[in-house]
Amino acid sequence: MMRYVVVFLLSLATYLVFVGSVTLYDIVTGIAVSSVAATVFGRILVRNPRKLEVRRFVELVRYLATFIATEIRAHLELAKIVLSPNVSKSIRPGIVRVRYDLESDYGVTLLANSITNTPGTLVVDLDEEERALYVHWINVRTLEPEEIRDIVSRSFEEHARKIFD
Amino acid sequence: MGSRLLAALSMCAMALALAYALTVGVFSIYIPIELRPLAKILVTSAYNESTPLFSSMTPEIVTAVVWDYRGIDTFFEVAVFYVAIVATAALFRGIERSAPRTSVGLSTIVRTVTRIVALMIVVVGSAIILHGHLTPGGGFQGGATIAVAVALALVAYGLAKLVEHRIDYETSLKVRSLGLLGLSLSACIALIAALILNTNAYVFQNQPKTYAPIGLPYAVDGVLISGTVLLLNIFDGIAVAAGFALLLILLSQPEDVARERVLSSEGGE
Numbered sequence: 157m158m159r160y161v162v163v164f165l166l167s168l169a170t171y172l173v174f175v176g177s178v179t180l181y182d183i184v185t186g187i188a189v190s191s192v193a194a195t196v197f198g199r200i201l202v203r204n205p206r207k208l209e210v211r212r213f214v215e216l217v218r219y220l221a222t223f224i225a226t227e228i229r230a231h232l233e234l235a236k237i238v239l240s241p242n243v244s245k246s247i248r249p250g251i252v253r254v255r256y257d258l259e260s261d262y263g264v265t266l267l268a269n270s271i272t273n274t275p276g277t278l279v280v281d282l283d284e285e286e287r288a289l290y291v292h293w294i295n296v297r298t299l300e301p302e303e304i305r306d307i308v309s310r311s312f313e314e315h316a317r318k319i320f321d
Numbered sequence: 322m323g324s325r326l327l328a329a330l331s332m333c334a335m336a337l338a339l340a341y342a343l344t345v346g347v348f349s350i351y352i353p354i355e356l357r358p359l360a361k362i363l364v365t366s367a368y369n370e371s372t373p374l375f376s377s378m379t380p381e382i383v384t385a386v387v388w389d390y391r392g393i394d395t396f397f398e399v400a401v402f403y404v405a406i407v408a409t410a411a412l413f414r415g416i417e418r419s420a421p422r423t424s425v426g427l428s429t430i431v432r433t434v435t436r437i438v439a440l441m442i443v444v445v446g447s448a449i450i451l452h453g454h455l456t457p458g459g460g461f462q463g464g465a466t467i468a469v470a471v472a473l474a475l476v477a478y479g480l481a482k483l484v485e486h487r488i489d490y491e492t493s494l495k496v497r498s499l500g501l502l503g504l505s506l507s508a509c510i511a512l513i514a515a516l517i518l519n520t521n522a523y524v525f526q527n528q529p530k531t532y533a534p535i536g537l538p539y540a541v542d543g544v545l546i547s548g549t550v551l552l553l554n555i556f557d558g559i560a561v562a563a564g565f566a567l568l569l570i571l572l573s574q575p576e577d578v579a580r581e582r583v584l585s586s587e588g589g590e
Contacts, residue, residue: 167444174445175452181544189447197440200486241325265433282428 159202164194219315250296263320378539392525416579424479435477450558454547460557468565493567500560507552
């Protein structure tokens with residue numbers, strides 16, 4: 157039951173944000189569309205409804221705070237590189253392998269998208285058997301696997317585990 | 322160092338100029354105050370509560386023209402699209418159910434994002450359909466938007482997975498026929514009512530006219546629904562979404578499975 161409620165709320169929010177007004181007509185049609193969408197997508201979007209806990213939503217909010225802070229720091233770092241007098245000297249581009257330890261699809265997706273959305277790092281491939289992401293890094297500072305993981309993905313991975321695993 | 326500063330300054334100046342052109346510049350484009358005669362007719366008749374006999378009661382003028390002023394014209398446009406789909410289905414005759422048994426699809430990242438985005442695309446498409454009489458959009462636009470979700474799912478998951486979830490040839494054909502049936506019935510709804518009540522009505526009639534007093538209410542409890550325009554938009558959206566889905570499913574069938582199917586049926590006869 158919970159899975160349908162969550163999908164219903166997500167689709168109603170999408171509907172109202174897209175329409176951009178909250179009249180009686182919007183609410184009635186929004187509820188009708190969201191009910192149908194929830195019955196169709198409920199099982200597709202939420203595989204394990206027991207995971208829908210308040211604790212995980214709180215973790216999601218905390219993740220967003222960390223993400224925004226990391227994002228600002230990465231932007232500043234990259235801006236420094238772009239504005240430096242000799243760009244080619246201040247970068248060391250390369251592709252590194254970053255191992256991860258996450259179970260759920262959503263967790264892996266959150267981790268990969270967080271890495272891609274931070275300027276300077278970009279996920280180019282995913283190896284599910286080896287549990288590794290291949291990440292293009294504009295400034296490869298180290299080749300030690302654990303150090304790479306510390307810099308590139310550690311905090312995102314811990315948040316993803318708390319939210320989705 | 323001097324040239325670098327100059328370059329930075331000129332970049333800033335260009336950004337400012339672009340920002341100015343995009344905001345102030347665009348809004349100060351010359352707009353004629355006088356309406357042309359055709360525009361005057363449309364603006365005064367598309368939604369006008371003081372002259373209900375001459376109004377289509379649809380604030381969105383393009384939708385009013387498409388489904389009310391020239392409904393039959395639109396019906397034949399829709400028919401052309403359906404004939405194209407029927408022709409494609411005829412070309413695929415005998416191999417229309419040639420989905421592979423398994424499909425791998427793309428990576429976990431793409432599949433997970435597709436699941437979320439597909440829901441949002443379907444919801445946004447429905448919003449476009451249901452607000453067709455109020456804002457730009459309507460049945461065709463919303464239906465095409467919903468079909469994008471099918472296209473994404475086809476690429477991210479592969480045809481076999483979709484068939485497993487009953488998004489296949491049969492379902493899209495049935496839904497499309499249902500949409501077409503609804504479209505035809507909504508076009509004739511005033512006519513059917515008039516036949517029962519023994520008065521006059523037109524095909525594609527929306528609001529009551531002088532010698533055809535039957536029409537659908539344009540508002541329910543003060544909420545504007547624009548009579549048949551809402552119904553036509555909904556059924557057109559369903560039919561278009563299913564029609565595009567049918568095309569996409571047919572076109573993404575692999576040749577080797579289809580060939581196997583044809584050869585085995587020839588050997589069996």
